[in-house]
Amino acid sequence: MQNNTFSTLFVGQNLIKLSDVDSTNNYLKLLVSKSEPLPEGTVIMADNQFAGRGQQQSSWQSEPGKNLTFSVYLKPGFLPVQKQFLLNMAVSVALNDALTAFTGLGFKIKWPNDIYFGQQKLGGILIENLLSGSSYKTGIIGIGLNINQVEFSEALKKNAISLSQILHKNVNLIALLAVICSHIESKYLKLRANNYPFLQSDYLKKLFWFNEIGRFSHDGEIFEGVITAVSEQGLLVINRDGLEKAYNFKEVEFLI
Ligand code: BTN
Numbered sequence: 614m615q616n617n618t619f620s621t622l623f624v625g626q627n628l629i630k631l632s633d634v635d636s637t638n639n640y641l642k643l644l645v646s647k648s649e650p651l652p653e654g655t656v657i658m659a660d661n662q663f664a665g666r667g668q669q670q671s672s673w674q675s676e677p678g679k680n681l682t683f684s685v686y687l688k689p690g691f692l693p694v695q696k697q698f699l700l701n702m703a704v705s706v707a708l709n710d711a712l713t714a715f716t717g718l719g720f721k722i723k724w725p726n727d728i729y730f731g732q733q734k735l736g737g738i739l740i741e742n743l744l745s746g747s748s749y750k751t752g753i754i755g756i757g758l759n760i761n762q763v764e765f766s767e768a769l770k771k772n773a774i775s776l777s778q779i780l781h782k783n784v785n786l787i788a789l790l791a792v793i794c795s796h797i798e799s800k801y802l803k804l805r806a807n808n809y810p811f812l813q814s815d816y817l818k819k820l821f822w823f824n825e826i827g828r829f830s831h832d833g834e835i836f837e838g839v840i841t842a843v844s845e846q847g848l849l850v851i852n853r854d855g856l857e858k859a860y861n862f863k864e865v866e867f868l869i
Contacts, residue, residue, distance in 0.1 A: 617793070618629050618791070619791045619794050620791070621654070621791075621794050621798045622654075622798060623652065623653055623654030623709065623798065624654040624656070624685060624794040624795070624797050624801070625654060625656045625685075625790065625791065625794030625795075625798075626652070626845055627652045627654065627655040627656070628650075628655075628656045629655065629656070629657045629658070630658050630660075631657065631658070631659045631660070632659070632660045632661065633659065633660065633661045633663065634657075634659045634661075634662055634663075635662065635663055635664040636662050636664050636665050636666050636755070637657040637658065637659050637662060637682060637683055637684040637712075637755060638666060638684045638741055638753050638755040639664075639666075640657050640659075640684070641655070641657045641684040642741070642743075642753055642754050644657070644686075645686065645743075645751055645753070651686055652686075653688045654685065654686065654687070654789075654794075654798070655686040655687075656683055656684070656685050656686075656794065657683060657684045657687070658681070658682065658683035658790065658793070659682050659683070660677055660686075661675075661677035661678070662675060662682050664710035665682060665727070665756070665757065666739060667737060667739060667757070668737060668739055669862075669863065673737070673739075673757045673771065674766065675757060675759070675762070675777065676762045676764075679760060679761040679762040680757065680758060680759055680760045680761065680762055680775070680786075681736075681756065681757070681758040681760055681777075681786055681789065681790060681793075682756075683755075683756055683759050683790065684753055684754060684755045684756070684757075685749075685753075685754040685756070685794075685797060686751070686752075686753065686754075686830060687700070687752040687754060687801060688744070688750070688751060688752070689749045689752050689801075689805075690745075690748050690749060691775060691805055692746075692804070693747060693748060693749075694744060694747055694748060694749060695845070695846060696845055697742060697749055697807060698725075698811075698843075698844075698845060698846055698847030699804055699813075699845065700736075700740060700749075700752055700754075700801075700804065701725055701726050701738070701740055701847060702739065702811045702812050702813065702815075702843075703797075703800040703801055703803070703804045703812055704738055704754055704800070704801075704818040705722045705725075705726040705728070705738060705816060705819075706722070706755075706792060706800055706801040706812065706815045706816050706819060706829060707793070707796040707797040707799070707801075708728055708736070708738070708756065708758075708796070708797075709721070709728060709819050710796050710800075711721055711789075711792045711793040711795070711796040711797075712728065712735070712776075714792055714796070715784075715788075715789055715792050716776070716780060717777070718730070718779065720735065720819070721819055721820065721821040722816065722819045722820055722821060723820075723821040723822075723867065724799060724820060724821070724840070724843060724849050724867075725843075725849075725862060726738040726740075727828075727849055728758070729821050729847060730774055730779055731774075732869050733772055733773060733774035734759075734773055734774065734851045735758060735759055735773075735774055735775070735776065735779075736756065736757055736758035736759060736770050737756075737757055738754065738755065738756055738757075739755040739756075739757075740752060740753065740754050741753040741755070754797075756793070758776070759773060759774065759775035759776065759867060760775055760776045760777065760784050760786060760789065761771070761775065761776070761777045761783050761784060761786075762777070763775060763777060763778055772869075776789075785866045792851065800812065807846075809855055813843075813845070816843065817842070817843065820840065820843065821867075822839075822840050822867070823840050824839060824840070825839065825840075826838070826839055827839070827840065827867065827868075828867075829851065829865050829866060829867060829868060829869040830865070830866045830868055831860065831864060831865045831866075832864075835868065836853055837853070838851040838852055838853035838854075839851065839852045840852075841857060842857075844859060848850060848860060848861060849865060851865070
């Protein structure tokens with residue numbers, strides 16, 4: 614166990630810093646599969662990921678040494694499989710709150726779990742679950758946040774933003790990581806204590822386009838609608854011309 618100065622009970626107390634790895638999620642999965650038990654809350658962070666992964670089989674690109682790319686090991690065995698989206702909610706709200714605590718600014722969660730500042734993406738979350746029967750054995754919580762990077766590839770330029778672009782100064786990565794770990798721990802403990810309703814309402818309060826008219830596309834068709842809810846299973850409910858419909862992850866695209 615490596616020591617650090619985080620004021621948490623367990624999240625980030627065992628912090629493993631790597632200079633170069635394919636993906637911190639892959640590395641953590643490998644550690645978990647080894648026979649030696651790993652303390653819950655272990656965090657793997659990397660200066661550089663040469664095969665960082667994003668949602669829906671995309672890649673996660675991050676300039677070496679400039680950003681936060683890390684994975685947190687949680688054991689949400691208390692959470693039934695059909696409620697697993699609550700862990701997404703807990704981590705998204707925690708990240709959002711941590712960023713606000715650190716900067717004093719407001720951020721949004723774009724469904725399901727992207728972190729947005731205005732119309733641009735600051736970061737994302739890739740949660741990978743290992744199940745055991747009807748409950749959840751292991752949660753690998755991968756988080757990528759653009760922090761001190763100021764140049765993005767042509768493909769990302771329009772949609773991506775970093776904290777240093779927002780604040781016009783460089784940010785201390787470990788200081789921010791400490792705040793994030795403490796918020797993740799606090800939301801996770803609330804989830805463990807069965808405090809779901811607060812979590813769902815916190816998530817909705819911070820949800821991008823919640824109760825606003827937004828433009829979406831579904832099956833090649835563009836439409837306007839209002840997000841009215843996100844179900845416990847994580848489906849996005851959009852009211853379109855007075856009719857509510859629930860969409861699964863890949864079924865609907867935001868036209869921002
Ligand atoms: C997204 O597509 O928005 C999710 C991005 C998640 C990226 C993080 S970086 C740390 C961890 N390791 C990975 O390979 N991916 C996640």
